[in-house]
Amino acid sequence: MSTTDFPQTGGSTDPYAQSQDTTSGPVFTVTGQDWDEVVAGVDPDANERIVVNMGPQHPSTHGVLRLILEIEGESVTEARCGIGYLHTGIEKNMEYRTWTQGVTFCTRMDYLAPMHYEAAYVLGVEKLLGITDQVPEKAQVLRVMMMEVNRISSHLVAIATGGMEIGALTVMTVGFRERELCLDVFEMFSGLRMNHAYVRPGGVALDVPEGGLDAVDRFVALMRKRLPELAALCNQNPIFKGRLKDVGYLDLAGCLALGVTGPALRSTGYDWDLRKKQPYSGYETYDFDVITRDEPDAYGRFRIRLDEMNESLRIVEQCVARLRTLEGAPVMVADKKIAWPSQLAVGPDGQGNSLEHIRHIMGESMEALIHHFKLVTEGFRVPAGQVYTSLESPRGELSCHLVSDGGTRPYRAHFRDPSFSNLQATAAMSEGGMLADVIVAIASIDPVMGGVDR
Amino acid sequence: MSQTPTGGTQEPSSTAVGGEEVVPSEARTLEVVEVREGMFGIHGSGDTTGYGGLQRPIVMPGASRRPFGGWFDDTADQLERLLGESIGDGAVESVVVDRDELTLHVRRERVPEVCQHLRDDPALRYELCTGISGVHYPHETGRELHAVYHLLSMTHNRRIRLEVAVPESDPHIASVVAVYPTADWHERETYDFFGIIFDGHPALTRILMPDDWPGHPQRKDYPLGGIPVEYKGATIPPPDERRSYS
Amino acid sequence: MGLEEKLPSGVLLTTVEGLAGYFRKASFWPATFGLACCAIEMMEFGAPKYDSSRFGMEVFRASPRQADLMIVAGRVSQKMAPVLRQIYDQMAAPKYVLAMGVCASSGGMFNNYAIVQGVDHIVPVDMYLPGCPPRPEMLIDAVMKLHDKIQSTKLGAHREAEIASNEKIALEAVPTSAMKGLLR
Numbered sequence: 079m080s081t082t083d084f085p086q087t088g089g090s091t092d093p094y095a096q097s098q099d100t101t102s103g104p105v106f107t108v109t110g111q112d113w114d115e116v117v118a119g120v121d122p123d124a125n126e127r128i129v130v131n132m133g134p135q136h137p138s139t140h141g142v143l144r145l146i147l148e149i150e151g152e153s154v155t156e157a158r159c160g161i162g163y164l165h166t167g168i169e170k171n172m173e174y175r176t177w178t179q180g181v182t183f184c185t186r187m188d189y190l191a192p193m194h195y196e197a198a199y200v201l202g203v204e205k206l207l208g209i210t211d212q213v214p215e216k217a218q219v220l221r222v223m224m225m226e227v228n229r230i231s232s233h234l235v236a237i238a239t240g241g242m243e244i245g246a247l248t249v250m251t252v253g254f255r256e257r258e259l260c261l262d263v264f265e266m267f268s269g270l271r272m273n274h275a276y277v278r279p280g281g282v283a284l285d286v287p288e289g290g291l292d293a294v295d296r297f298v299a300l301m302r303k304r305l306p307e308l309a310a311l312c313n314q315n316p317i318f319k320g321r322l323k324d325v326g327y328l329d330l331a332g333c334l335a336l337g338v339t340g341p342a343l344r345s346t347g348y349d350w351d352l353r354k355k356q357p358y359s360g361y362e363t364y365d366f367d368v369i370t371r372d373e374p375d376a377y378g379r380f381r382i383r384l385d386e387m388n389e390s391l392r393i394v395e396q397c398v399a400r401l402r403t404l405e406g407a408p409v410m411v412a413d414k415k416i417a418w419p420s421q422l423a424v425g426p427d428g429q430g431n432s433l434e435h436i437r438h439i440m441g442e443s444m445e446a447l448i449h450h451f452k453l454v455t456e457g458f459r460v461p462a463g464q465v466y467t468s469l470e471s472p473r474g475e476l477s478c479h480l481v482s483d484g485g486t487r488p489y490r491a492h493f494r495d496p497s498f499s500n501l502q503a504t505a506a507m508s509e510g511g512m513l514a515d516v517i518v519a520i521a522s523i524d525p526v527m528g529g530v531d532r
Numbered sequence: 533m534s535q536t537p538t539g540g541t542q543e544p545s546s547t548a549v550g551g552e553e554v555v556p557s558e559a560r561t562l563e564v565v566e567v568r569e570g571m572f573g574i575h576g577s578g579d580t581t582g583y584g585g586l587q588r589p590i591v592m593p594g595a596s597r598r599p600f601g602g603w604f605d606d607t608a609d610q611l612e613r614l615l616g617e618s619i620g621d622g623a624v625e626s627v628v629v630d631r632d633e634l635t636l637h638v639r640r641e642r643v644p645e646v647c648q649h650l651r652d653d654p655a656l657r658y659e660l661c662t663g664i665s666g667v668h669y670p671h672e673t674g675r676e677l678h679a680v681y682h683l684l685s686m687t688h689n690r691r692i693r694l695e696v697a698v699p700e701s702d703p704h705i706a707s708v709v710a711v712y713p714t715a716d717w718h719e720r721e722t723y724d725f726f727g728i729i730f731d732g733h734p735a736l737t738r739i740l741m742p743d744d745w746p747g748h749p750q751r752k753d754y755p756l757g758g759i760p761v762e763y764k765g766a767t768i769p770p771p772d773e774r775r776s777y778s
Numbered sequence: 779m780g781l782e783e784k785l786p787s788g789v790l791l792t793t794v795e796g797l798a799g800y801f802r803k804a805s806f807w808p809a810t811f812g813l814a815c816c817a818i819e820m821m822e823f824g825a826p827k828y829d830s831s832r833f834g835m836e837v838f839r840a841s842p843r844q845a846d847l848m849i850v851a852g853r854v855s856q857k858m859a860p861v862l863r864q865i866y867d868q869m870a871a872p873k874y875v876l877a878m879g880v881c882a883s884s885g886g887m888f889n890n891y892a893i894v895q896g897v898d899h900i901v902p903v904d905m906y907l908p909g910c911p912p913r914p915e916m917l918i919d920a921v922m923k924l925h926d927k928i929q930s931t932k933l934g935a936h937r938e939a940e941i942a943s944n945e946k947i948a949l950e951a952v953p954t955s956a957m958k959g960l961l962r
Contacts, residue, residue, distance in 0.1 A: 134861050137810050137840040141817075142858060163858040164814055166890035167757075170750050174771040182887070187813035205631055235818065254825030261822075272815055307638035334659050334686075337714025355689055393812055456777045462592045465628050466682055466693060468662070479680060481667055483566075484590045486777050494663035494682065504715050528814050531740055531855070613906045639840055715819075757891030761884075765958030770889050 091423040107250060127155065130513075134163040138243040138517045141527035145520075149513055157508040159501055164531040169171060170386075174218040176457030178418065180488055182275045184478075187493060188529030189234050189272060193228040194239050194471040195529075196277035198478040202467040203279040206460045206482050209308075209411055216407040217281035218360040223294070223397035224267065224276060225359075225469075226390040229245075231260035232302065232472035233383040237308065240329055240380070240521035244321050244514075249312060256304050261299050266290050269429040277323075279458075280417045281410035286401055294398050295433065298391050309384055322377040326507040326519030329374050336506060337499040340474025341386070342523055344370045345378035359469075364393050376522035405490055416458045419450040457486040473497050473524055493532060497525035564589045566671050572777055587703055595626035595637075603690065604634045611636075614649045616632055635693040640705045643681075644732075647711045650683060650692070658683035658692060661712035666726035668751045676700045677728050681708070681715075698728060707732040721755055726751035785841035795936070799929040802846065802872065805834040807927070810846030811865065813852025819911040820851045828914035833921060842868040847924070849917075853881035854894045866901045874904045874928070876920055879911050880909070887909060 099105075132138075132145040145159030168187055184199045185192040204210045222292045238253025261271040266287055268274035276283050312318050328338065330346040343350055351368040353361045369385040371378040410417040419439075423432035439447040462484040468477040474496030481490040500523045508520040550567035568590060574586050599605050612618050622678055623642035628635040629716040638646050648662060650658040660683065667678045675697035683692050707730035708715050719730040720739040730736055738745060747754055758770025768774075812820050824830045824838065840844040840866045854862055861897065877897050880886035883906040885895030897903060904927065907920040932940050 106645060135811060135839060139839070142813055161736075163855060163861070164743070164853065165740040165855050165857065165886055165892050166814075166853055166888050167749060167890045168888070170754075170756060171771065171888060174756060174774075174776075186815060186887075189818060190754065208631075239821075249823075251826050254822055255827060258825065258827045271913065272818065280933055335713045338713070339660075350686055355686075400599055415813065442726065462590055464629055464633075464635075464667075464680075464693075466691065468684075468691075473682075475662060477662055477682065479663075479665060483592070484588075490664075490667045492665040492667075492680075494665075498717060498721075499663070499714055502714060542880075740857075753893070756889075758889030759885075759895055761889065762955040764954055765956070767955075 080215065096350050101157055103163055110503070128303050132516075134160075136237065136460065139523055140239060140243065140520055141529055142226075143501075143520070143525065143530075145516065147508075149511065152512050152514075154508050154511055154513055154516055157505050159504050160531050161498075161501070161527070166528075166532065169491050169493065172488050174465055174487065175489060176186070176486050177460055178278055178453075178503055180491060182522065183205070183435050184493065185273050185275060186528065187532050188471070188473070188476075188497065188526045190232045190469065190526050191228050191471045191473070191476075191529075192273050193221075193224045193277060194469060194476055197225055197359065198467055198469050198471075198476050199309055199480070199491070200277045201469065202465050202478040202480040203460060204464045205467055206463060206480060207279070207416060207458075208461070209280065209413065212411050212413065213281055214408045214411065215360070215405045216285075216401070217409045218413075219397050219400045219404065220267070220282045220286070220409060221277055221359050222361065222364065223394055223401070224264070224282075226259050226393045226397070227263050227297075229295075229390045229472045230387045231264075233387050234260070236383055236521075236524040237312075237474070240518075243311070243517050244318075246312075246318065249308070252304075252311065256301065256308070259297055259300060259304075263294055266293055267409050269424070278410075278418045280413070281408070283418060284422050285409050288434075291398050291401055294384050294394065298395055301387075301391055305384070305387055313381070313384075319377060321514075322380060322522070323373075324375050324377075325515045326379075326522045328374040328503055328507055332503070332506055335375075336503045338474070338503050338523075340470075340472070340496050341379045341382045342374075342500060342503070343474070344368065344382055346370075346374040347372045352468055352475060356466070356468065366390075366393050366410045376518050379522045379524075387491070413450050414445075415453075417453075419446070419453050420469065444451070459484060459486055468494075471496055473526065473529070474500055493529075495529040495532065497523070497527070498528045499528055499531075501525045555720050564591050572775070577668050585656070593628055593630035596629040596654065599627045600627060600634070603621055603688075604629055607634065607656065607692065610653065611646070611649065615642075615646070625669060633691070633693060635695055637695050637697065640696050640698055641707075643694070644706050644711055645706050647681070647683075647708045651711055656685065657687040658685040660684040660686060661708070661715050661718075662691075664708075664715055664722055666750065667721040668726060672697070674699045677703050677726050679705055679722055679726075700727075703728045704731050707736075709733055724748070727751065729736045789932065795931070795933050796929070798933060799931055802931075803925040803928040806847055806921075806928070807837055807839050807845050808835055808847045808849050809842050809865065810838045810840050811848050811850050811862070813850070813854065813858065814881070815899055816851035816882070816909075816911040819914055820849055820878065820917065823914040823917050828918065830921075833925075834917075835921070841869060845869055846872065846874060847872075847874045849876045849878050850882040850897045850901075851878040851911075853879075853886060854897050854900070855892050856894065858895050859900050862897065863900050872928075872931075874924060875901050876905045876907060876924060877903045877918070878907045878909075878917060880908050881910075883908060950951075 091106040093360045096522060127148060127150045130147045130149055134142040134144045140388040142163035146158045147154050148156040148159055168183050172183050175183060175496055180199060181196050184195045187195050204213060234253045238250045241249025264274060265271050267290055268276035268284060328342060330348055333343045333346055347370050349368045349370045354368055366389045369382045369389060371382055420431040422429050439450050460482045462482050466479045468475055476493035476496055480488055480491040483489040504520060508516040557600060562756045568588045569586065571586055572581055584630060600608060611624060615623050616622060623646050625637040625639060625640055642712055662682045662684050664679060666680050667680060668676060669678060670676055677698050679696045681694040683728045698705055705728055707719055717739060719733050720736060722728050723736050724738045724741055727750055741749065746747055756770060756772035760770060785787050787894060822828055822835055848866060848869060877883045881888060882897045885893050894900060905920050905924050909916050
């Protein structure tokens with residue numbers, strides 16, 4: 079062995095030497111039972127500092143997140159995140175599907191806020207097509223309503239799983255119980271509880287079902303009763319406050335440097351909410367407040383989420399009022415060469431094309447049949463170019479970068495996921511704190527690993 | 533909505549569907565990216581569609597010429613002042629204005645400098661880097677891998693895009709982690725999926741794929757990697773081997 | 779009153795296998811292996827509306843050593859596959875695997891480089907549950923079918939015979955790809 083084999087040891091060639099000084103510090107080689115002696119004699123902190131792996135399978139890491147922590151006793155000296163355990167290659171998959179089929183893929187990225195992902199993608203497609211102004215108002219209102227109900231259900235999961243991770247299991251049962259109400263609304267409007275391919279380029283897939291608006295009214299009334307229960311359970315709870323206050327502190331400078339958006343940014347007191355600043359889909363016409371707090375810690379973020387749910391209920395009420403005046407309005411863009419051809423209905427074997435539509439394309443209009451066939455098999459072509467649309471998902475700023483090469487498939491679809499950027503703040507929030515606070519800090523960011531890994 | 537530029541820019545009237553761009557007036561050039569022949573994805577002797585002679589140039593929006601319209605001109609002027617060079621020769625190779633969005637094509641060595649100016653100058657103030665991603669254009673020889681930086685100015689409530697093109701043979705770009713710490717993971721992701729090496733990045737390793745994964749999955753020459761699905765006598769090929777229309 | 783009156787001379791007869799099967803199925807603790815969207819539906823299964831507690835399954839054990847059932851809920855990526863196998867290996871027998879959702883059963887809609895096309899490539903699966911995601915009611919149905927399977931599992935020498943005969947049946951069965959002409 080020549081000296082070049084071990085350049086970092088400064089020329090020492092014996093890999094079994096007891097100790098050698100390398101460029102990364104002293105390296106000790108132990109063979110067998112002398113481990114304890116060597117370690118104890120060398121570094122007084124060595125038996126204090128250990129590297130702990132909170133592996134991808136863990137009840138408290140908010141999904142398949144791997145945390146590599148170097149801890150000294152109970153305090154964390156270094157925290158790193160290992161991600162990628164849920165990487166699905168959705169973005170590459172979307173390059174092999176038509177523009178409309180892309181909706182079904184992007185919806186499964188962040189499975190807790192699927193409507194937002196669909197909307198971000200569809201707003202991008204519509205911008206590329208140039209039909210942003212032609213999307214009917216009813217579709218816009220339905221999108222806003224679904225997104226706000228999604229915001230409520232997502233915040234409920236955030237609070238529920240956050241509570242579960244710190245051991246407050248009642249918070250979890252209460253949160254998931256309320257979420258069922260949201261899922262009932264989704265099921266009524268889109269046919270599915272989760273991962274609905276509801277928002278499509280040009281509008282939405284389904285019109286308001288019969289009794290749908292009354293159901294949403296009942297939903298809002300029931301949530302207005304139940305959300306204060308959740309608040310009463312947690313807000314002044316001394317254990318809850320003790321676990322969450324002053325944990326995961328990240329001020330405004332830290333948030334901007336690390337690219338953190340969403341409730342974490344608003345907990346610093348800065349009212350950055352894309353619904354107000356860069357409104358989309360008609361948000362500028364709704365009356366709601368942006369919730370901020372001056373407590374940039376986990377407790378502040380928790381309170382923001384609770385209050386945001388109330389604001390979402392306000393928006394949903396306004397949506398329902400508008401929908402009542404928009405009876406009979408179309409929910410898809412008028413251009414037949416883009417609009418999804420069929421309306422869906424529930425038949426004896428599940429949800430599918432409504433029989434009325436089938437009668438129309440088979441019996442009445444050849445053009446409609448051709449449009450249906452071509453749109454479903456080939457899809458529409460989108461002019462070449464690239465766009466970047468952003469919207470405010472429950473976790474922060476969600477953006478979609480779409481590149482089109484003029485074909486029926488996205489050339490490149492990339493989603494700037496809020497959880498991906500927010501999770502980078504883990505180290506800043508946890509280092510120096512205690513091990514249990516790492517869990518709370520991450521729960522307060524509320525990352526959804528499907529979005530992080532895509 | 534970001535502020536729309538008023539006047540000046542002439543966008544090509546893009547037909548919503550039907551393929552071909554209408555060639556526009558002289559306000560901007562268009563970049564022919566490739567020429568597609570035929571229809572329904574069939575080529576050669578098996579093509580009985582009758583559309584075999586159809587040739588469609590795929591044109592991407594190319595460099596725009598002044599005036600860009602609205603605040604785009606102010607941004608371009610301010611950048612010229614700060615860099616001491618004019619758009620076109622120097623750090624910024626070209627400016628593309630398309631669909632109300634401003635894209636600056638930047639030379640790869642100058643990216644941190646341009647980002648520093650964009651972040652620090654009060655008139656520009658792009659505090660937040662919302663993300664970096666890659667796009668692979670295999671037919672653009674010498675400029676295959678593009679890294680796209682999206683910046684957001686909260687003070688002025690607007691967005692800008694920086695695009696850097698590097699060849700596959702030498703995919704190095706200077707890292708902007710010193711300017712935007714949030715770019716850390718984004719650059720790692722772009723490296724992971726496209727193989728673009730960011731010089732100066734503190735720890736450029738794979739982030740989403742396993743650490744020892746060969747290849748860069750989101751490149752166009754990397755296969756999708758699916759398997760054929762068999763069910764009761766029928767076999768469905770994986771998505772990248774199915775019929776394509778474009 | 780109750781059962782004792784219906785019994786001849788107050789004696790209840792059963793088999794050890796029946797009893798063991800009953801105990802195993804009635805307290806069937808799942809291991810937390812929620813990965814993606816199906817995990818949320820699995821959590822809804824544990825939530826008040828679709829209460830899993832009535833089946834004795836509300837405690838989702840984090841430690842695989844204490845769990846009987848691994849519900850693989852969600853898409854398993856290539857990076858996660860070794861972890862999945864490790865957790866499965868750490869479970870103590872008798873252990874069962876329920877592949878929840880199409881991604882766990884067969885790779886689902888993600889037929890690509892990043893997703894394992896069915897967790898049966900990695901662990902032996904006892905129950906496949908399609909759906910994207912399957913409703914909690916579907917999950918309950920799968921669990922009920924698993925309960926039936928467990929209740930009828932034999933012990934000891936009978937078990938070995940059962941395993942041998944299952945293997946023989948599986949080896950001689952017509953593979954799905956050969957069942958031509960029956961796309962239903």
